[in-house]
Amino acid sequence: MCRLYEKFILEYYRKEHPEIRASASQIPWDTDDDYREMLPVMQSDIMLKSGDKTLVIDAKYYAHTTQSQYNTNTLHSGNLYQIFTYVKNLDTSNSGNVAGMLLYAKTDEIVLPNNDYKMGGNQISVKTLDLDCEFAEIKRQLDDILQRYFDCS
Numbered sequence: 001m002c003r004l005y006e007k008f009i010l011e012y013y014r015k016e017h018p019e020i021r022a023s024a025s026q027i028p029w030d031t032d033d034d035y036r037e038m039l040p041v042m043q044s045d046i047m048l049k050s051g052d053k054t055l056v057i058d059a060k061y062y063a064h065t066t067q068s069q070y071n072t073n074t075l076h077s078g079n080l081y082q083i084f085t086y087v088k089n090l091d092t093s094n095s096g097n098v099a100g101m102l103l104y105a106k107t108d109e110i111v112l113p114n115n116d117y118k119m120g121g122n123q124i125s126v127k128t129l130d131l132d133c134e135f136a137e138i139k140r141q142l143d144d145i146l147q148r149y150f151d152c153s
Contacts, residue, residue: 002061005105006045009059009129012142013048020146021049027056030089042086050150054098056086057145065104065128066111073111075102075126087122099123099149106130 006024013022027042046057058079066073083100091098099122106112106128113126129141 002059005061006059009057009103009142010046012139013046013146016139016143017146019050020150023047023049027086027089030092042089044086048146048149052095052097053150054090055145055149056083056090056098056100057103058083058086058101060102060104062104063107065107065109065113075113080124080126083124084119087124088120091122094121096121096123099125101125101127101145103145104128106132 010022010024013020023044023046025044025047027044029036029039029042031039044056045059048055048057060079062076067076068074079102083102087098087100102113102125104113104127112128114128115126117124117126127145129138131138
């Protein structure tokens with residue numbers, strides 16, 4: 001299901017928004033000396049580009065969107081580290097024109113992430129996508145992401 005979720009989002013943007021370049025691209029490591037031996041491949045789920053702006057979306061399909069410790073819900077740290085790493089390795093000029101988003105499929109949990117953070121000059125968002133609704137509403141949610149990051153509809 002997680003692969004289907006990723007592919008659905010990617011193909012939605014490809015079909016419905018040809019003005020945005022949508023791909024599942026690899027992200028090169030921004031090493032100082034170009035030495036990359038043994039570094040893992042960074043493969044994005046969805047990368048959206050328009051002009052000089054880029055949004056990397058990491059689609060997450062989990063039973064639990066947050067973790068709970070001591071009665072406090074927090075984000076999965078590995079997911080946050082992953083999207084932050086993608087963004088910082090893409091924004092090699094530190095322009096702030098690269099943003100990242102963890103896009104969780106909505107669950108029946110009470111606490112659902114809907115947060116925006118500014119980290120190291122880049123925006124990192126954590127959102128949920130409600131799939132338990134009419135397609136028109138899913139379309140609206142996905143289009144809102146474009147509107148928000150690229151000022152288009």
